[in-house]
Amino acid sequence: MSDLTIRNLFIIPTIAFLIIFNIFPLLYSLGYSFTDFRASTNAPANFVGLQNYHYLLTDPFIWRNFTITAKYVIVSVTGQVIVGFGMAMLLNRDIPLKGLITTLLLLPMMLSMAVVGLFWKLLYDPSFGIINYGLGLGKFEWLADPDVALYAVALTDIWMWSPFVMLLSLAGLSAVPKHLYEAAEIDRAGSFYTFFRITLPLVAPIVMIAIIFRTMEAFKTFDLAYILSSQPTAELIAIRLYKMAFLEWQTGMSSAFAYIVLVMVVAITNIYVKYLNKVKER
Amino acid sequence: MAAVRTPREIFLNRVAIAAVMVVLLIMLVPIYWIGSTAFKPRNLATTIPPTVFFQPEVSPFVKLMTKRSQLRKPVEQEVYDAAPWWEKMVLDGGEKVVRTGKGKIRPSGYGQRFTNSLIVSIISTFLAVSMGTLTAYGFSRFKVKGEDDWLFFILSTRMLPPVVVAIPMYLMYRVVGLNDSHLGLIILYTAFNLSFSVWIMKGFIDEIPREYEEAALVDGYTRIQAFFKIVLPEAMTGIAATAVFCFITAWNEYAFALIMTNRRAQTAPPYIPSQVGSGLPDWTVIAAGTFLFLLPVAIFTFLLRNHLLRGMSFGAIRK
Numbered sequence: 001m002s003d004l005t006i007r008n009l010f011i012i013p014t015i016a017f018l019i020i021f022n023i024f025p026l027l028y029s030l031g032y033s034f035t036d037f038r039a040s041t042n043a044p045a046n047f048v049g050l051q052n053y054h055y056l057l058t059d060p061f062i063w064r065n066f067t068i069t070a071k072y073v074i075v076s077v078t079g080q081v082i083v084g085f086g087m088a089m090l091l092n093r094d095i096p097l098k099g100l101i102t103t104l105l106l107l108p109m110m111l112s113m114a115v116v117g118l119f120w121k122l123l124y125d126p127s128f129g130i131i132n133y134g135l136g137l138g139k140f141e142w143l144a145d146p147d148v149a150l151y152a153v154a155l156t157d158i159w160m161w162s163p164f165v166m167l168l169s170l171a172g173l174s175a176v177p178k179h180l181y182e183a184a185e186i187d188r189a190g191s192f193y194t195f196f197r198i199t200l201p202l203v204a205p206i207v208m209i210a211i212i213f214r215t216m217e218a219f220k221t222f223d224l225a226y227i228l229s230s231q232p233t234a235e236l237i238a239i240r241l242y243k244m245a246f247l248e249w250q251t252g253m254s255s256a257f258a259y260i261v262l263v264m265v266v267a268i269t270n271i272y273v274k275y276l277n278k279v280k281e282r
Numbered sequence: 283m284a285a286v287r288t289p290r291e292i293f294l295n296r297v298a299i300a301a302v303m304v305v306l307l308i309m310l311v312p313i314y315w316i317g318s319t320a321f322k323p324r325n326l327a328t329t330i331p332p333t334v335f336f337q338p339e340v341s342p343f344v345k346l347m348t349k350r351s352q353l354r355k356p357v358e359q360e361v362y363d364a365a366p367w368w369e370k371m372v373l374d375g376g377e378k379v380v381r382t383g384k385g386k387i388r389p390s391g392y393g394q395r396f397t398n399s400l401i402v403s404i405i406s407t408f409l410a411v412s413m414g415t416l417t418a419y420g421f422s423r424f425k426v427k428g429e430d431d432w433l434f435f436i437l438s439t440r441m442l443p444p445v446v447v448a449i450p451m452y453l454m455y456r457v458v459g460l461n462d463s464h465l466g467l468i469i470l471y472t473a474f475n476l477s478f479s480v481w482i483m484k485g486f487i488d489e490i491p492r493e494y495e496e497a498a499l500v501d502g503y504t505r506i507q508a509f510f511k512i513v514l515p516e517a518m519t520g521i522a523a524t525a526v527f528c529f530i531t532a533w534n535e536y537a538f539a540l541i542m543t544n545r546r547a548q549t550a551p552p553y554i555p556s557q558v559g560s561g562l563p564d565w566t567v568i569a570a571g572t573f574l575f576l577l578p579v580a581i582f583t584f585l586l587r588n589h590l591l592r593g594m595s596f597g598a599i600r601k
Contacts, residue, residue, distance in 0.1 A: 003424060006505050010420035014413050014476060015432070021473040022439040025450035032450070039453060090302050093295055101302060103587040105309055109594075110583045114536035114551045115572050118558065119316050122565050128328040130315060159312065164594060171591050171599050209595065220443040223536040227555050238445050238537075245449045246541055258446040269441040273434055276598045 026262070033256035040249035052256035062257070065240045072154055072225075072236060073218040079158035080214055084165025085207065091166070092173040102170070106163045113160065113223040120156045120228060149231040153224055160224075161217075165210045172206035173199070205279050212272045219268065237261060316576065319569035324375055327565045341371035342570035348372065349380040349388040392571055395553040399575075401464055402549055403532040406471035411525045413472075414479025415487075415517065419509060421480070422487040423495075433481070437596070440477040444537035452541060464547045470538050475528040478596065482527070485597030486520025487513065523589035526582050533579060550575050 001009075033052055037045035056062050091102060108116070123131050124142035132140050142152040176199060184194045222238035235243075241261060245254035319327050321338035353376050362373055372379050380388045417436075421429060451470065452461065460466035490513060498508040514521075540552040554571050557563070583590075591599055 001504070001506060003505060006509075007420045007424040007426070010416040011426065011432075014417040014436070014480060017413065018436060018439050018473060018476060021451075021469055022442065022447065025447060025454060026442075028454060029450035032453075039456075087302075087305055090298050090305065093298055095295075095299055095302055099587070101306055103584060104306060106587075106590055107313060107580060107583055108309060110530060110579050111313075111576055112534035112536065112551050112579070114534075115554050115575055116312070116316070118555045119569070119572055120312065121558070122319070122328075122568075123312055123315065125328070128330050128332070130311070130332045133330060133332055159309065163309075167591055167594060168599065206599065209598065213595075216441065222443070222445060238443055241443075242445045242537075242541075245445065246452075251449070251453070254449055258443075258449055261443060262446055265441055265443060265446075266438065269438050272441075273437060276596070277430075279598065 029255040029258060032252050033259055035252040037252040038249050039251040045252065048252070052253050053260070056253070056257055056260060062240070065235055065237050068150060068233065068235060069219060069221075069237045072150055072221065072234075073215055075151060076154040076157040076161075076218050077211060077214045079154065080162045080165045081207065081211060083158060083162040084210070085169045087162065087166040088169035088173055091170060102167075106167060108160045109163045111160075114227055116160070117156060117224040117227045124152060124228075143229050143231070146231050146233040149229040149234040150225075153228050153234055156228065157218065157221070157224055161214060164214065165207070168206050168210040169203060172203035175206075176202045205275075209272075209275060209279060212268070212275060216265070216268045216272060220265065313576075316569050316572050319565055320573040322566050322569075324564055324566050327569070339371070340368075341375065342564075342566035343574075344368045344371050345375070345377070345564065345567045346392055346570040346574075347390055349390050350377040351380050352376065353378050391548075391553060392550075395548055395550045396574070398464065398543075398547055399533060399549040399551075402467045402471060402547070403529050405464075406468045406475060406532050407525050407528040409468070409472040410475035410479045410528050411483075411521060414476055414524065415483050415514075415521060417480045418483035418487050419513065422484050423492070433484075436477045436480050438477075440474065444535075445541070448538060448541045455542065462543045462546050462548075466542055467539060467547055467549070470542065471532040471535060474535070474538075475531055478531070479524050479528055482524050482593060482597040483517070483520060485592065486517050486524075490516045523586060523593065526586050527589075527593045530579050530582060 032045065034047055034049060035045035036048050036052075087105065091098060091105075095101065121143065123129050126132060126139045126141050126144070129142075131142070132138065141148065143149050180198050180202075181194065184198060189197075220238055221236055222242065225234055225236050226239050226242070228234075238261075241254060241257050244250050244257060318334075318336075320342050321340070322333065322336055323339055323341060326333040326336050350372055353373070357373055357378065362370065365373060369379055382388060420426070421433065426432060447470075455461045455463075455466050460469075494512050494516065495505075495508040498512050499505065503511065534551065535549075536551040539549045543549065543552070550571070554568065554575065557568060557571070586593070
């Protein structure tokens, strides 16, 4: 077989598979997004033009879902960066059993969001949860209080994904050339100066990757929030979309909604990949 | 860090070690709590103050695997004495094991869901990794027009929110009858993991020197032989790491499983939360189910520890 045949044989099935099972369905739903189709009835789909899009983009309730999601993304990603980077700074020295400790710290992010998230319901329980007991908060309502629920979900997300930021930060920190620190020491530079002038600038690109990646994932969050809270104040975009499509069966409308979300995700992905390639080249 | 150690540095290091221990403790409490609740008697699962020391027992696992019903009145002594040891545990908890007319024990839905999880995760991992390895080799060794664009396309399919893909897939599966089937989930998970596997395997294969194959080609190997006899063995560590990553992703997946399956092909992640329901859930049983479900991932995490960085960054960062 010629190299050309082998190349095509190796690559084309994958591309075809992804087109059939990812791109084709999206085209399929693009068609539905211009109709009032409901998958729960046998009524034929009527073409309604851009009406779905117009409705969604002017509906104040949908905008509330976007605001909630933005709040969630900011709180949970900021938390993850602070905790994750903090842990990396602590671990970036001579610590006995460092390898074992790092692996143990990474455990939360490998576990199923849905299943472990569910267990946080017990931890958050107002009367016998260990969080209220440990913090001495009495009967504090984490998940039932509409003002707190979203932050409780974010807190669980921070617990799960800080290790991810830590992992990437550690890689960045260990790549900072030692001689820079030695030079700083000779110059009697203070530790603040060393941190802001040497450590931070060199670690920033890799932390940036962690931030964009987590932003993208937080924007898409479904499992954790859906399982932990039924509060409307914690209804993220993905949850609204799910309810619209599979509980209210507004298939046409939800297809249009999915497209709006899709455009946003593709935009963030683009930024992410650009950044990834930039860092890779160094 | 520095070779010279001043008293101040030694002190700082000790503070850091103490801080790390505190952080480690906080991070692991939820996981420890799952593990310990899975071995508690029901009345100790929700006590105030929380029960830390207790006599561990396996009754939550017995309850997890069987269908039970509430006892209206205590069973007679003879029945109790005749029951096997594990059934006594259920009876002690004020419940009895449900049997069929022929006296066979009815299992709960957990075993079936766990098996479904295994079937779907293993097959989809195998497909994603084999296709991904071939494709990665293709991109790594041959000139492909618009290579970066193709790779971006492949990655972008991974970034789609599951619910967005699920809406049309649900409609299409309904037409071809793939809803609530193993094959339906396997296809979705393969597609999802395929992009990951291409990206990460490309990194591993890029690292294998081309000279190895070229030497083999000179020796009269065909390209295919060189691929199977030279490249694959060299890439084995990478393939294993990729497979474990794909397995974990499929194993943990929730949204697709929730939407696409409801009984026959349902996997464990949507099943476990559905058991909580309303009222007072038996947290020991939920913990037991969670514990069994998390165990394989926890073991894999340790096996994978040296590859985590690479896997989580799509192969962008290598050590």
